[in-house]
Amino acid sequence: MHTKTLTQLARDLKARKLSSEELTRAYLARIERFNPELNAFITVLQEQALTTARAADACIGKGDAGPLTGLPIAHKDIFCTRGVKTSCGSKMLDNFVAPYDATIVERLRQNGMVLLGKTNMDEFAMGSSNETSFYGPVKNPWDPTRVPGGSSGGSAAAVAARLAPAATGTDTGGSIRQPAALTGLTGIKPTYGRVSRYGMIAFASSLDQAGVITCTAEDAALLLGAMAGFDPRDSTSVDRPVPDYTAELEHPLKGLRIGLPKEFFDRGLDGRVGEAVYAALTVYKKLGAEVRDISLPNFWLSVPTYYVVAPAECSSNLSRFDGVRFGHRCENPVDLMDLYTRSRGEGFGAEVKRRIMTGTYVLSAGYYDAYYLKAQKTRTLIRQDFIAAFENVDVIMGPATPTPAFGLGEKTEDPITMYLNDIYANGVNLAGLPGISIPMGFVDKLPVGLQIIGNYFDEARLLSAAHQYQRETDWHTRIPKGFE
Amino acid sequence: MEWETVIGLEIHAQLLTKSKIFSAASTAFGAAPNTQACLVDLGYPGVLPVLNKEAVRMAVKFGLAIGAQIATRSVFARKNYFYPDLPKGYQISQYELPVVSKGSVEIELEDGGRRRIGITRAHLEEDAGKSLHEGFEGISGIDLNRAGTPLLEIVSEPDMRSAKEAVAYMKKIHSLVRYLEICDGNLQEGSFRCDANVSVRRQGEQKFGTRAELKNINSFHFVEKAILYEVQRQIDVIESGGKVVQETRLYDSKKNETRSMRSKEEANDYRYFPDPDLLPLEITESFVAEVRKTLPELPDGKKQRFMRAYGLSAYDAALLTASRELADYYETLVQAVGGEAKLCANWVMGELSAALNQNNKEVTQSPVTAAMLAELLKRILDNTISGKIAKEVFEALWAGEGGADAVIENKGLKQITDSSAIGKIIDEIMAANPRQLSDYRAGKDKLFAFFVGQVMKATQGKANPQQVNELLLRKLKS
Amino acid sequence: MSLTPDDVRTIARLARLAISEQDIPRYADNLSRILDFVAQLDQADTSHVAPMAHPLSSLTQRLRDDVVTETSQRDLFQENAPQVDAGLYLVPKVIE
Known part of the structure; x- marks a missing residue:
């Protein structure tokens, strides 16, 4: 049953072909079997999951089940989960039990979903390879010597290896789309403000957005519909109706105007990944879409802009981890300064410290204008490019990543080469636009992803474009060897 | 050598909202430690601030009362520094675009003259918690009940030239926020606090001297004393060939001195930047118009009316309108007596105020209500008792011995007019x-x-x- | 932009991060490379560009009604606290 999609499993549950408990047991068994080699989960909630599953079965029995009742899911360990350790992949929060549920956790719980466990991630979501986790790197199910991408690497590996039919993720600069691409999955980052950030431990507040990693666009539509929507606890959440994404999936693509930014095909892109994009475009043309060459002239500013804005916000967001109210506290502090510096020095890993220091520097007296204010302005330029492009096209397509999954340890020495892996992703977050990555083929037997970028709140269009491509292709049905 | 003192005040007024500025926890004073600190106030991972409408309304009300500009768009910023009473490691405040700017109030000087004191800005921010040092050896206890209480920080121009003017300005703002019912003005509980920026310069000089910021001044009396001490200290420093350094100094009321606060000097790079968890605050014309409708008669206007309607001197009118409650008491009294405004004023400022002061009571807590006092004054006017006997009766009223007529009767105090x-x-x-x-x-x-x-x-x-x-x-x- | 070891110590102190002496050169090198990389922004002409703090710049802050809905959950919240006594969070003495 693990080879089925979330949507198929939902049908089976509804038709009572299987129970939620059977389903949950099957996934828990797979986690037990495969997690030791993949390291995709930080916490597995065996008993809690079975209890929820049985309650879901009772619900289904009484006939008052919703479309998600009884379906298992895994949450990235960045989402606060009441009564459950929520570590954010950090030693800082290794002992932290969240006393409340994040809004999306609460919503999916209310929808009757069964939480299997919390997935591994780059520490505080800072990383593109899942190698910065305090709990060790996650392995890519397609090749265990390679990274699954990050920061939602645990969620991606779990779904790719079918240890969960779907998982949540967060995307600050590509952290859903990049791991989805590197593991052959569908990953959507909605428009900033579409999904509540309440209870999602903040990395960079003006960029962070929650989404899902699934096997298909159809599954993503199902889940996103339940997660999205206004939340009075998040001032940046947008009060705007949520479309029925599932109902919109079949919206015809005829006449869809696809923009192809020439800047995405510059040096840095593996030519074979570029070829895969062109191949995908021929599928879209067959579906009646039209491809237009466009330009995003300020595209080159996106990674450097991101690496000012994101660290600046993170340096402030992570100040609350001070060893006083929660989290790691050093042994026997001699004074306040010692309490702060050692608790934080011990609790945070190297990449987090690098970003905190970068952010502290760019905001500090004498450097604010040159770095932070400048980046706020280049951020405007980046957004303006997208707004201009969307006057002539409906969606923008391109590679999700420049290369397929790279080797573990390959990019850990030089932060810049690591950062450039998200070159196509960062700008989308800076502008606050929705983006989705879907499998579009293989390079060196490793999956590669097609990124589709949409206009603000145009998730329905992204999902339907992805869904109809998936009806024409079978890349998304491939399961890594050993996990079938 | 003649020296001129230059003073600017930063007043922090806790706003009288029920809930906190960014959370739905109570702002009530005096609860058990950390029982009014919710996840948002504790800076828990993942939680987010949502702005309290009432706090905004109160800030706008203050802005209107001082004839200031109300920003149609203002921005919340983070002020970053580490301190145990600051749970998030940053304070949400306003920096570049405050909600209120460019207002003023008028104060009366000792010589009877008046001076306009400019108010640069008033902005919304959150209060910090409290560090308690008693009862633990080498340890402080942190209570975050106060964290997140809304504050209006009112920043004056450096327009004051003496400690007395600073006190007059502080009293003026104190009276104003209480009139507006946006702050209870309780200095003891810290809901009205004042920092003073003090510098000295030689008479006639244009440039300001280097200033020191005095913190922790929690009474009108101490403001005067702290400034007087600091002015003399700065003059002594300069006259003995030294230089005043820009720093934060703590006023110690027990020793009556100011001393350098090294802890605050250490990290004053606050790295302000717009808070990405909050969107720009937009204040529409209709919102302002609605708040304007709720503005009460303000101290200056009330004072003018008292002079006009009751024939009071400027001095008497100022005293009687210093607080809204006292003014209300007075007006109730005049109405109940049916005129005799001067007699009423003398009694309110004389016997009543003395008794209140002596017993450390607010006028609203007076055991002698305006109606009771009116009954007494009527007995003076109809010659039942003399003014002198009336004072005796007043004491009996204060002591709770019944109404004026009963006291006069029981004690046989009726005047002999035969x-x-x-x-x-x-x-x-x-x-x-x-x-x-x-x-x-x-x-x-x-x-x-x-x-x-x-x-x-x-x-x-x-x-x-x-x-x-x-x-x-x-x-x-x- | 080249950061010296002393620059790193200053930043680390401002950010309240203990960094061991042996790690300082590595951070100095990493941070210098990051700052060099982001210095590319200088090449963009932003003379007539408004800064953007937020992706939803057309939206404005929503206001909450002034209602108290939180009740004390101190015991639950303090389960995560390293050191508490009598309901207070304990820290080494705060010196003012």
């Missing part, structure tokens, strides 16, 4: 004091008072003084 009875007493006294009588008649006018005193003594003060005077004059002369 001329023949008073005449008879005068006759007896004249007969008993022949030497004084002859001296008086020989031209020692001063002895008149002696005879008044004797009559009053004989009647236990109950004789109508006017009648006593008239009868005495007549009888002594004949």
Whole structure:
């Protein structure tokens, strides 16, 4: 049953072909079997999951089940989960039990979903390879010597290896789309403000957005519909109706105007990944879409802009981890300064410290204008490019990543080469636009992803474009060897 | 060498909202430690701030009261620093675009003149928690109940030139926020706090001197003392060839001195930047118009009206309008008495205020209500009792011995107004004091008072003084 | 932009991060490379560009009604606290 999609499993549950408990047991068994080699989960909630599953079965029995009742899911360990350790992949929060549920956790719980466990991630979501986790790197199910991408690497590996039919993720600069691409999955980052950030431990507040990693666009539509929507606890959440994404999936693509930014095909892109994009475009043309060459002239500013804005916000967001109210506290502090510096020095890993220091520097007296204010302005330029492009096209397509999954340890020495892996992703977050990555083929037997970028709140269009491509292709049905 | 003092004040007024500025926890004072600190106030991972509408309304109300500009768009920023009473490691405040800017108030100077004090800005921010040092050895306890209480930080221009002016300005703002019912003005509980930026310069110099910021001044009295101490310290530093350094200094009221706060000097790179968890605050014209409708009569306007309507002096009117509650008491009294505004004013400023001060009570807590006092004053006006006896009755009212009429009755304090009875007493006294009588008649006018005193003594003060005077004059002369 | 070891110590102190002496050169090198990389922004002409703090710049702050809905959950919240006594969070003495 693990080879089925979330949507198929939902049908089976509804038709009572299987129970939620059977389903949950099957996934828990797979986690037990495969997690030791993949390291995709930080916490597995065996008993809690079975209890929820049985309650879901009772619900289904009484006939008052919703479309998600009884379906298992895994949450990235960045989402606060009441009564459950929520570590954010950090030693800082290794002992932290969240006393409340994040809004999306609460919503999916209310929808009757069964939480299997919390997935591994780059520490505080800072990383593109899942190698910065305090709990060790996650392995890519397609090749265990390679990274699954990050920061939602645990969620991606779990779904790719079918240890969960779907998982949540967060995307600050590509952290859903990049791991989805590197593991052959569908990953959507909605428009900033579409999904509540309440209870999602903040990395960079003006960029962070929650989404899902699934096997298909159809599954993503199902889940996103339940997660999205206004939340009075998040001032940046947008009060705007949520479309029925599932109902919109079949919206015809005829006449869809696809923009192809020439800047995405510059040096840095593996030519074979570029070829895969062109191949995908021929599928879209067959579906009646039209491809237009466009330009995003300020595209080159996106990674450097991101690496000012994101660290600046993170340096402030992570100040609350001070060893006083929660989290790691050093042994026997001699004074306040010692309490702060050692608790934080011990609790945070190297990449987090690098970003905190970068952010502290760019905001500090004498450097604010040159770095932070400048980046706020280049951020405007980046957004303006997208707004201009969307006057002539409906969606923008391109590679999700420049290369397929790279080797573990390959990019850990030089932060810049690591950062450039998200070159196509960062700008989308800076502008606050929705983006989705879907499998579009293989390079060196490793999956590669097609990124589709949409206009603000145009998730329905992204999902339907992805869904109809998936009806024409079978890349998304491939399961890594050993996990079938 | 003549020195000029330059002072600017930063006043923090806790706004009287029920819930906190960014969370739905209570702002009530005095709860058990950390029982009013919710996840948002504790800076828990993942939680987010949502702005309290009432706090915005109160800030706008203040802005309107000082004739300031209300920003149609203002921005919340993070002020980053580490301190145990600051749970998030940053304070949400306003930096570049405050909600209120460019207002002013007028203060009265000692010489009767007036001075306009500019208010640069007033912005919304969150209060910090408290560090408690007692009861633990080498350890502080952190209570975050206060964290997130809304504050309006009111920043003046450096327009004050003496400690007395600074006090007058502080009192003015204190009165204003209480009139507006946006702050309870309780200095002891810290809901109204003041920091003073103080510098000195040689008389006639244009450039400001280097300033020191004085913190922790929690009474009007201490503001004056702290500034006086600091001014002298700075003058001494300069006159002995030194230089004043820009720093934060703590006022120690026990020792009456200011001392450098090194802890604050250490990290003053606050790395302000717009808070990405909050969107720009937009204040529409209709919102402002609605708040404007709720503006009460303000101290200056009320004072003018009191002078006009009740014929009071500027001094009396200022005293009576210093607080809204006192002004309300006074007006209720005048209405109940049915006029006699001056008599009412004298009693409110005299007996009543003295009793309140002595017992450390607010006018709203006075055991003698305006209606009770009115009953008493009416008895003076209808000659039932004299003004002097009335003071005795007032004490009885204060002590809770009943209403004025009952007290007068029970104590037999009713005035003697029977001329023949008073005449008879005068006759007896004249007969008993022949030497004084002859001296008086020989031209020692001063002895008149002696005879008044004797009559009053004989009647236990109950004789109508006017009648006593008239009868005495007549009888002594004949 | 080249950061010296002393620059790193200053930043680390401002950010309240203990960094061991042996790690300082590595951070100095990493941070210098990051700052060099982001210095590319200088090449963009932003003379007539408004800064953007937020992706939803057309939206404005929503206001919450002034209602108290939180009740004390101190015991639950303090389960995560390293050191508490009598309801207070304990820290080494705060010196003012």
